[in-house]
Amino acid sequence: xxxxxxxxxxxxxxxxxxxxxxxxxxxxxxxxxxxxxxxxxxxxxxxxxxxxxxxxxxxxxxxxxxxxxxxxxxxxxxxxxxxxxxxxxxxxxxxxxxxxxxxxxxxxxxxxxxxxxxxxxxxxxx
Amino acid sequence: xxxxxxxxxxxxxxxxxxxxxxxxxxxxxxxxxxxxxxxxxxxxxxxxxxxxxxxxxxxxxxxxxxxxxxxxxxxxxxxxxxxxxxxxxxxxxxxxxxxxxxxxxxxxxxxxxxxxxxxxxxxxxx
DNA sequence: CGGTATCCTATGCGATACTG
DNA sequence: CAGTATCGCATAGGATACCG
Numbered sequence: 001x002x003x004x005x006x007x008x009x010x011x012x013x014x015x016x017x018x019x020x021x022x023x024x025x026x027x028x029x030x031x032x033x034x035x036x037x038x039x040x041x042x043x044x045x046x047x048x049x050x051x052x053x054x055x056x057x058x059x060x061x062x063x064x065x066x067x068x069x070x071x072x073x074x075x076x077x078x079x080x081x082x083x084x085x086x087x088x089x090x091x092x093x094x095x096x097x098x099x100x101x102x103x104x105x106x107x108x109x110x111x112x113x114x115x116x117x118x119x120x121x122x123x124x125x126x
Numbered sequence: 127x128x129x130x131x132x133x134x135x136x137x138x139x140x141x142x143x144x145x146x147x148x149x150x151x152x153x154x155x156x157x158x159x160x161x162x163x164x165x166x167x168x169x170x171x172x173x174x175x176x177x178x179x180x181x182x183x184x185x186x187x188x189x190x191x192x193x194x195x196x197x198x199x200x201x202x203x204x205x206x207x208x209x210x211x212x213x214x215x216x217x218x219x220x221x222x223x224x225x226x227x228x229x230x231x232x233x234x235x236x237x238x239x240x241x242x243x244x245x246x247x248x249x250x251x252x
Numbered sequence: 253c254g255g256t257a258t259c260c261t262a263t264g265c266g267a268t269a270c271t272g
Numbered sequence: 273c274a275g276t277a278t279c280g281c282a283t284a285g286g287a288t289a290c291c292g
């Protein structure tokens with residue numbers, strides 16, 4: 001979404017359009033599976049089954065559903081090799097790569113503050 | 127969660143514990159409302175009602191629910207002023223501030239690639 | 253192997269009402 | 273003003289089965 005830092009750089013109509021679109025994108029992406037899939041893809045190209053193994057706990061359904069969404073938003077590219085059995089590969093586009101960098105930041109954050117959070121939870125339940 | 131970049135820096139038992147906790151945190155945080163609330167708090171201290179106005183579209187219920195979760199994880203601090211009517215203020219802790227920085231990155235990303243995504247969606251629906 | 257469709261449960265989330 | 277509790281609908285998401 002368009003946060004306060006950007007208001008003023010756009011006219012009213014653009015602002016409204018960007019706001020609702022941005023909100024939509026934000027909802028698409030602020031979702032556990034999408035983030036984990038992007039993180040799993042990283043620099044490499046992976047097949048559907050490899051992704052399913054890599055993103056632990058994801059179901060067949062959620063994987064397809066999120067991959068379609070990411071493809072629609074132009075974050076991953078899907079390549080079908082016309083062979084039997086079918087071979088389908090997924091790779092991050094440039095926007096996808098850029099997003100991955102910020103997700104890496106999220107992972108670093110989680111790692112760094114794991115201890116803080118653990119003790120905070122303990123204190124909270126008292 | 128503990129991603130590949132960190133494996134090897136921990137022993138087996140720690141790894142499992144960190145993995146499940148990390149996954150939990152990730153699920154807590156990779157959620158639209160949590161991210162928007164943290165972003166709204168920013169540098170400032172806000173009252174419950176101010177937050178509800180700031181985070182557009184959030185319901186009373188979702189706001190309380192997410193604030194409790196963030197408090198439990200030690201990302202926001204809740205201060206109750208014993209006056210009538212009650213005055214409750216929320217502010218980001220240091221871990222919360224650190225997280226906000228990475229969320230800012232997410233917002234920047236959304237802003238930067240809004241155009242890419244819009245055209246990609248259009249192409250996809252053909 | 254990768255994808256779609258179906259069914260069913262759990263959860264998200266809004267609306268409303270009640271308390272200190 | 274801030275919070276809790278309850279109800280009820282809508283969506284998320286697992287399990288399973290079937291198709292190219």
